[in-house]
Amino acid sequence: MRRGVISLGLLVLVVMAALVVPPLLPWSYDAIDWDAVRAPPLSPGHPLGTDSVGRDLLARTMMGARVTLAVAAAAAAVSLLIGVAWGAVAGWCGGRIDEAMMRVVDALYALPFMFVVILLMVLFGRSILLVFLGIGAVEWLTMARVVRGQVLALRERPFVTAAEAAGAGAGRIIVGHILPNLAGVVIAYLLLTIPQVVMVESFLSFLGLGVQEPLTSLGILVKEGADDMDVAPHALLLPGGLLVLILVCLTIAGERLRDRFAA
């Protein structure tokens, strides 16, 4: 469990930094300092240096983390809503409805998600709203499967029978009695969904199909850093390192939590 706690602690630190640091800096993430183009790290006024057009890298990295985390949270929320609703209805109704709904999930599992999201981006314009709606719309499948399995098991439990006998309707039982019992598992899988979502967002942004300039995200920063790495490797290493840190911590914390609730 220690590793999980350390990961969560680091994540909290990153989130706090992304929230607190940008307003404290003299440079905004898109302000250009003409006197310090491609400044190396530890330059006066730019502790992490600047990029190829003189924008402060600390400000940009923190802003990128902020956007990446915000998009991830929003997309994870979308996937949470769809996944839990889909899984709960399938598990509760059972029988043919369950069969049909889970067939849809199986079929969607076989599809190349990233291409579907890119298709959505191409179609409806590359807006940040669509980035997270699109990602959320394809990343709910595992959640639906897990929730369905849990609901199937919970439905047979005496307290549900008691609620039914007392005359509670299906909606009330699902919301009031079943969902609260799912909280642990759902949180564990939610934590595991977030790194997936972060990965998709930065993948899209890296290709120029996600978050658009002048707004930035870790994916865009990795792309800019990769274009410039022969002269300024730190421009790749800083945002890349932060992205990896976020992904690794989320994965480890999520896996620990999942193992705990699955047991």
Next chain:
Amino acid sequence: MRTLLLRRLATALPTMAAVIVLSFILMRLAPGGPFDGERALDPATQAALTRAYGLDLPLHQQIGRYVARLAEGDFGPSLVYRDFTVTDLVAQGLPISLSLGALALGVALVLGVATGLWAASSAGRWTDEALMLGMTLLTAIPSFVTGPLLALVFGLMIGWLPISGWGGGDPAHLTLPVIALALPVAGAIAKLTRAGLATALEQDHVRTARARGLAPATVLLRHALRPALVPVASYLGPAAAGLLTGAVVIETVFALPGLGRYFVQGALNRDYPLVLAVVTLYAGLIILFNLAADLIYGWLDPRIRG
């Protein structure tokens, strides 16, 4: 075995049909079009272009035409690469993307299974812990970070390997892209192998093999490995999807002329036929790959042939 296959086909075919129809409808619903340039076209040219591409027909007729053409392997003209049909671009790019993916899958399987075996054979010791932590790191690091990093270290700093271009299929040009693409998949395979071995090693037939006095290596390789690979086989479908997706970004990073790069250019430029063709083709490939994975699955574990 046959019922399993038939059942899978019963899901696969409607899925494929749904992909074709849905992606086509979505494309047509989208605002903006390929002829929206900097300069407005005069109405006559606009109308002529619309007619030439069949964009003035009712939607169901357009789908009909599209499916009929697909059946002939004709994906239509590319709207951005004006002198090429989409089929030309696919014919040029797909072999490159597929060889990249196949090589990466091979590397990932060998590396992943070997690491999983190594970790399982040192179960409970620090090597096991360290290997598995390393594999978690590998799965969590996206290939668009490892790609540029590998290029930076081995290409720019040490200067061992080229970092850009296809070089006519030269192995040196392919080394870094294949490794960058394979690493996350290798990590996932190692974790699955390790977990599968942990379960397999507790089974009766393995205990019997041990009791007969077989060497630990023989028990691991001849008796435990095969059932342990079942979860790996069921991961092959998602792995193929991951590799095709990863190839898009790796081709961009290493400037390889594969289908993924055309796809990104097509997506950035709203090249409908190209994007549609790649999505359809990749969905088909992944569905096929899932079917193949099911067959391997049945071969590894006779109980599920049903």
